Amino acid sequence: MNSHFRPVGGPILTGTFLVSAAIFIVSVAILIWRFIVGLGPTTAMNDLYPWGIWITYDVVVGTALACGGYAVALLCYVLNKGKYHHLIRPAILTSALGYSLAGVSVIIDLGRYWNVWKVPLLWNWNRNSILLEVAICIMTYVVVLWIELAPAFLEKWEEDAPWQWLRNLSLKIHPWLNRILIPLLALGILLPTMHQSSLGSMMLIAVHKLHKLWHTPMLPLLFLLSCIVMGYAAVVFETALADKVFKLPRETKLLAPLSVVMVVVLFAFLAVRVGDLALRGRLGLIFRFDFYSFMFLLEMALFVIPAVLLIFRRFRYNPGVEFLCAMMMMTAGLLYRFDAFLVGFKPAPNAAYFPSIPEMFVTLGLVAFEVMAYLFIVKIFPILGGVTHAAPRTGHGGVGVPASGG
């Protein structure tokens, strides 16, 4: 294999994999039920809360957490932090999985899914619809992500394909793929810039229904900044976990300089968030100490703490603190997006929504599927960097003991 990425090998059917599989199977059963009886009996969504966690978590939060590919590509290719290239593949993998499952989640949530093929047809488009732009961008981006990840599959199959034709095909496609790489990488940065900001724009229309602490013309900018923070944090989180689980050498030191960039993005977010409230004379809402001001303050705390901690060099180079900061940044973005789509959304005084158990199980099931797919792919295909031992052949089992030199 010609890249420094290696499959980690080891058995597929581990404890984690089997638990995830069990959760996933339950959620599939719930989904069958959902398609037979409709959304009413299976979810807590209602006429006043037509969007529940399947949109808010799986799509609005899920795609932002899957912005690792976007955040790392921005840092690597645009800010030219070349030495982090080995983070790209795992980041693209989680992005591809996260975005694909967001797409699945949308189909599950759509009431009239059988009409969905009409959406990509150009002549049907309502160019005023922000949701349309988001939908088209996300559909395209899913394709872009899998093509960006394709070299990982091709490298494997060129050496060791289950069928000869697959090997020949891989050898044929690979050089062609390298030629379209740059337009593809640029598309992989353009598309999330567009649809992540537009996810925020989607709530602009809810002028009177969204609480004044969250409704602002700044929504697109705040959503764009928050997805970079969340995507980057997800990469730190995932790198730390993968290093631990697969006993890889720690990458934290390599990540530390990137965290400086996050300090800038976090403070930019905070400045826009607070500056906007101040300019529009809405700061008073923060100090009402009602439910909404409490949610706002909680959200703010989760943004401020990592922003301040990561200023200090000794904290950036402390794996424990860095992991904690990543967790806080992910939660901060999650909370901000939940607040902007559900918690701060108040369509009528008597309106209420809390997800039903089956509804939560479906979301959990999709996450479980993502875990299974991630584990399967990194074990078979060259995704993770810094694997110092030679790639063990499938079936040899055991996570390799770090040997000297690759």
Added chain:
Amino acid sequence: MSVTRRTVLKGMAAAAATSVTGVPKALARERKKPPAGAVGMLYDATRCIGCKACMVKCKEANQLPPDPGGKMGAIYDAPDDLTGYTKNVIKLYREGDRISYMKAQCMHCVDPACVSVCMIGAFRKDKQGVVTYDPGMCVGCRYCMMACPFNVPKYQWDVAFPKIVKCEMCRHLLAEGKLPACVEACPREAVIFGKLEDLKADARNRLAAEPGRYFPKVYGETDGGGTQVLYLSAAGIPFEKLGLPDIGDQPLPELSETLQHAVYQGFVAPIVLYGALGLVIYRNRKRQSSEEEGDK
């Protein structure tokens, strides 16, 4: 000038800035006016006696089943709000000894949020200004329900193959030269149908003739950019009490469409950003590979 990452970042910042600050005047969205042949309805709460004949006729005309509402197992039609099976409902407002009825239905906005947000135009405004729904173009995303300031579009939650349901002013009857079913049914002319301009004049005349009888406002004249269904309320009963929120005069799509079109005007910004990204990535990769070769 060479393209650097700074250019890209500047471009992104500029795009963000236009999206949030002063949108150039040339891009500002024009206020929409009702179409020339605009029709509408006028509901006068002081004339309504709450007989619900309009609800019965509405269900008949639109072939909707009875909706027992929250009363489980009830066999009669008793929805307590608009639902996936109820396009028109008479509600009662009571506070102390003050009582008023209220007819809830689609407002047929001049500049409707549902039409603005709908991906492939399942919601449209026809040449009379009626906001129509085409299930054939609806994917059931329910963004219309999120967007509508009056919470009018409803969803059939209890079936596998649902539709969005809302009043379409009985456009199938209008096409035959008939009146909307609720107007036809009303024994007190509490709700009337006509040309929008005539209805506006009528409403203003009623206010002028009996100022003591009415709350001094015609709801829908300017609210949310104007609606084609107008309301009169009894003296002392503000419209919020009847479930018609104070949403100002700005049409809801104005903010979202202005911002969106400012950023995506002619698709110029995305194309420029794309080109700049491509150049920067190309340059960075070239520099990096030459550095790597230098290392060897």
